[in-house]
Amino acid sequence: MTLIAASLLTGCAADMARKQGESLIYQGEIEQGLQYLKEQSKRYPDDIKLRASYQRQLDSTLNILLREADNARARGDIELASNRYQQMLSHDKSNYRATEGLRLAEIAVRQNSMLKYAREIKDNKPEEALDVLAQVLIDNPRNTQALRLRDEIESRKTREATLRPGLAQSLKNPVSLQFKDQSISSVFDIIARIGKVNFIFDRDVAPNLRTTIYAHDSSVEDVINLILTTNQLDKKVLNENTILIYPKRPDKDRDYKDLVMRTFYLSNADPKQVLAMIKQMVRTKDVYIDERLSMLVMRDTPEAIAVAERLIAAQDLPQSEIILDVEILEVSSSDILNMGIQYPDTLSVSLTPISNISPLPLTSTATGAISLDRLSNLNKSDVLVNLGNPAISANFAHQKGNTNILANPKIRVKNREKAKVQIGERVPVVTTTNNNGTTSESITYLDVGLTLNVEPTLTIDNDISVKVSLEVSNVTGSVTTRNGLIAYKVGTRNATTNMSARDGETQVLAGLLSRTDQASGSALPGLGELPGLDRLFGNKKNDNSKTELILLITPRVVRNLTLPPPHITTFDSGTEGTISTSPLRLRTSSSIQTTTNNASGNAMMPAPPPITPQAMMEPAPQPAPALRATDDNALPVISPPGRGNGMGRR
Known part of the structure; x- marks a missing residue:
C-alpha cells in the first residue's frame, strides 16, 4: 500500500509540473517554461507525458527560432539571425540547423564586407571588383546582390569596349x-x-x-x-x-x-524571315537564329550592326488584330394546308375458299385458277369484296411555323491569319472493309451544321478586307444499303466572297434561300376534278416551306500596325561596297x-x-x-x- 501511495503522489506531482511548465510557455515566458520542463523531466524520468510535453514544446520553439533566424539572414539582418541561432543552440547544443545557420551567417558577414568593397572600387578598379565578386559567388552562387553588381560591371565594360572612339x-x-x-x-x-x-x-x-x-x-x-x-x-x-x-x-x-557580336531577341517577327532579310540587305555571313528563343545572333562591323538594328526594329512589330462580330441568322417558315375528305382508295374482289369436304376437285384461288364446274355454279355467297379501310375521314388541318436559329460568335484574329468557327454535330458513318475474307468496320464522322472560315486583311488606313466562306449543311435523309449500312443524305448551302468594310461597319450577306412548294392529294375519279368540289370529293395537301440564311459581319480594329519613326524606315546605308x-x-x-x-x-x-x-x-x-x-x-x-x-x- 505504501508503494502504491508513493506512485500516486509521484504521478500527481509530475502532472502538476507539466501543467505549470506549459502555463509559463503560454504566458510568453518561453525560456523559463522550457527550463522548468527540462528540470522536471530529469526529476521525473519515468513520466512519459511530462517528457513528451517537454519535447513537443522544445521542437515548436526551435522551429519558431529557426524561421525567424532564416528570415533575418535572408533580409541581411545578420545580428538578429545570429542571436536566434545562439538561442537554438542554448536549448539543443547538437542542433545541426542552428550550427549551419551560424556558419552561413558568418559567411554572409564576410560577403557583405566584400560586396561593400566591390561597390567602392567598381568605378576605378572594375577588374578587381569582378575578382572580389567571383569569390563571393564561389561561396554563394545565388547571392542576388553579387549577381546584380557583377552584371552591372560587365555591362558597363561591354558598353565601353564596344563604344567606338569619336573624333575631337x-x-x-x-x-x-x-x-x-x-x-x-x-x-x-x-x-x-x-x-x-x-x-x-x-x-x-x-x-x-x-x-x-x-x-x-x-x-x-x-x-x-x-x-x-x-x-x-x-x-x-x-x-x-x-x-x-x-x-x-x-x-x-x-x-x-573591328567586328561586333550582337544578339537580337525578337518579339513578333519570324526569325527565318529576319534572317533572310539580313542576308539579303546587309549581306552578312556570320548570322545564326534560334527559333526556340526567337533569337538572332549576328557578327559584323559596327556599321553593319547599326543598319541591321534599324531593319529589325522596322520588322519586329506587333501584328494587327481584329475582332469579327459575326451574327448568323437562319429564318425558316412553313405553311402546311391539309383539308378535304379522305375516301377509301382501294377495292378488291375475291372468291371464298372452298371447304375440304367439297366433292369438287380442290382448287387454289391463290394461283388464280378455278374449275369450270365451280365457275358455273357461282353465287353471291362465293364472292368477297374488300374495300381496304372503309372509314371516311375529313381533314381540316392548317399548320404554320417560324423558326429562327441565331449564332453570335466573336472572333479575335490577327491580320492575314485564318479563323474558323464550326457549330453543329458530327454524324457517325460506318464503313466496312473486307480484306482476305476478314471483315472490319470503321467509324468516320461527318461534320454537319454551320462552318464559317474568315481571313481578314487590315491596311494602315483601317480598311478591312475579309475573305468569307460560309457553309450550312443538315441531314435530309438516310439510305440503308444491302449490307445494312446507313448512308446519310446531306443538304448543303455555301457561299464564298471577299468583302470590304471600315472599322465598325456592318456588312450583310443574305439571299441564300431554300424554297419548297409541294402539292399532293387524293380524290374520287371524276368528281374530284370538278372546280369547287375537289375538297368535297377528295383531300388535298399543300406544303410550302422557305429557309433563308443571313450573315452579318462587323469588323472592329483592336490594334493596327504602329509605323516606326522615320529614322528607322529611311536612313543612309552606305555604298555598294561599304x-x-x-x-x-x-x-x-x-x-x-x-x-x-x-x-x-x-x-x-x-x-x-x-x-x-x-x-x-x-x-x-x-x-x-x-x-x-x-x-x-x-x-x-x-x-x-x-x-x-x-x-x-x-
Missing part, C-alpha cells in the same frame, strides 16, 4: 583647303596641324600617292573622309585625335576592321554645330607634330606663302574661317 570636336570645325596634285603626306601634314590630329600610316600606303582637292568652308573630318575615299584608302579611329590610315583592301579590312549609316558628305559651316567660336580672330595654338610613319617620304619644304598664285604648280591655299586667305598657318 576640333575636327568638326569648318576649314577651306585647296590642293592640286600634292603629295598625300603633305596634305595630311597640314591637316594634322590645323585639326590637332595625329595620323598613323600603314606600311602599304604608297608614299608617292598624290591628290587634288578643293574644299571651301567644310569640316576637317569631311575633308579627311573625302581624301581617303578618292584615293582608295580607309581609316580607323584609335582615339579622339589619332587616326590610322590603311589601303582599302579585303586583307587590310580583316586586319583592322555598309555605313554615315554618307560621304562635305558639310558647310551652316550645317556644322561647333562648340567653340572660330570667328574670334585668335590665333590657333600650335598642334603637336604628326606621327611620321616608317618608310614614308618626308614632305617637301614649303615655299614662302603668296596671296595669289597663278602658277599651276603653286602650293595650296589654306583658308581657315576668320583668318584671311593667306597660305599656310599663321
Whole structure:
C-alpha cells in the first residue's frame, strides 16, 4: 500500500509540473517554461507525458527560432539571425540547423564586407571588383546582390569596349583647303596641324600617292573622309585625335576592321524571315537564329550592326488584330394546308375458299385458277369484296411555323491569319472493309451544321478586307444499303466572297434561300376534278416551306500596325561596297554645330607634330606663302574661317 501511495503522489506531482511548465510557455515566458520542463523531466524520468510535453514544446520553439533566424539572414539582418541561432543552440547544443545557420551567417558577414568593397572600387578598379565578386559567388552562387553588381560591371565594360572612339570636336570645325596634285603626306601634314590630329600610316600606303582637292568652308573630318575615299584608302579611329590610315583592301579590312557580336531577341517577327532579310540587305555571313528563343545572333562591323538594328526594329512589330462580330441568322417558315375528305382508295374482289369436304376437285384461288364446274355454279355467297379501310375521314388541318436559329460568335484574329468557327454535330458513318475474307468496320464522322472560315486583311488606313466562306449543311435523309449500312443524305448551302468594310461597319450577306412548294392529294375519279368540289370529293395537301440564311459581319480594329519613326524606315546605308549609316558628305559651316567660336580672330595654338610613319617620304619644304598664285604648280591655299586667305598657318 505504501508503494502504491508513493506512485500516486509521484504521478500527481509530475502532472502538476507539466501543467505549470506549459502555463509559463503560454504566458510568453518561453525560456523559463522550457527550463522548468527540462528540470522536471530529469526529476521525473519515468513520466512519459511530462517528457513528451517537454519535447513537443522544445521542437515548436526551435522551429519558431529557426524561421525567424532564416528570415533575418535572408533580409541581411545578420545580428538578429545570429542571436536566434545562439538561442537554438542554448536549448539543443547538437542542433545541426542552428550550427549551419551560424556558419552561413558568418559567411554572409564576410560577403557583405566584400560586396561593400566591390561597390567602392567598381568605378576605378572594375577588374578587381569582378575578382572580389567571383569569390563571393564561389561561396554563394545565388547571392542576388553579387549577381546584380557583377552584371552591372560587365555591362558597363561591354558598353565601353564596344563604344567606338569619336573624333575631337576640333575636327568638326569648318576649314577651306585647296590642293592640286600634292603629295598625300603633305596634305595630311597640314591637316594634322590645323585639326590637332595625329595620323598613323600603314606600311602599304604608297608614299608617292598624290591628290587634288578643293574644299571651301567644310569640316576637317569631311575633308579627311573625302581624301581617303578618292584615293582608295580607309581609316580607323584609335582615339579622339589619332587616326590610322590603311589601303582599302579585303586583307587590310580583316586586319583592322573591328567586328561586333550582337544578339537580337525578337518579339513578333519570324526569325527565318529576319534572317533572310539580313542576308539579303546587309549581306552578312556570320548570322545564326534560334527559333526556340526567337533569337538572332549576328557578327559584323559596327556599321553593319547599326543598319541591321534599324531593319529589325522596322520588322519586329506587333501584328494587327481584329475582332469579327459575326451574327448568323437562319429564318425558316412553313405553311402546311391539309383539308378535304379522305375516301377509301382501294377495292378488291375475291372468291371464298372452298371447304375440304367439297366433292369438287380442290382448287387454289391463290394461283388464280378455278374449275369450270365451280365457275358455273357461282353465287353471291362465293364472292368477297374488300374495300381496304372503309372509314371516311375529313381533314381540316392548317399548320404554320417560324423558326429562327441565331449564332453570335466573336472572333479575335490577327491580320492575314485564318479563323474558323464550326457549330453543329458530327454524324457517325460506318464503313466496312473486307480484306482476305476478314471483315472490319470503321467509324468516320461527318461534320454537319454551320462552318464559317474568315481571313481578314487590315491596311494602315483601317480598311478591312475579309475573305468569307460560309457553309450550312443538315441531314435530309438516310439510305440503308444491302449490307445494312446507313448512308446519310446531306443538304448543303455555301457561299464564298471577299468583302470590304471600315472599322465598325456592318456588312450583310443574305439571299441564300431554300424554297419548297409541294402539292399532293387524293380524290374520287371524276368528281374530284370538278372546280369547287375537289375538297368535297377528295383531300388535298399543300406544303410550302422557305429557309433563308443571313450573315452579318462587323469588323472592329483592336490594334493596327504602329509605323516606326522615320529614322528607322529611311536612313543612309552606305555604298555598294561599304555598309555605313554615315554618307560621304562635305558639310558647310551652316550645317556644322561647333562648340567653340572660330570667328574670334585668335590665333590657333600650335598642334603637336604628326606621327611620321616608317618608310614614308618626308614632305617637301614649303615655299614662302603668296596671296595669289597663278602658277599651276603653286602650293595650296589654306583658308581657315576668320583668318584671311593667306597660305599656310599663321
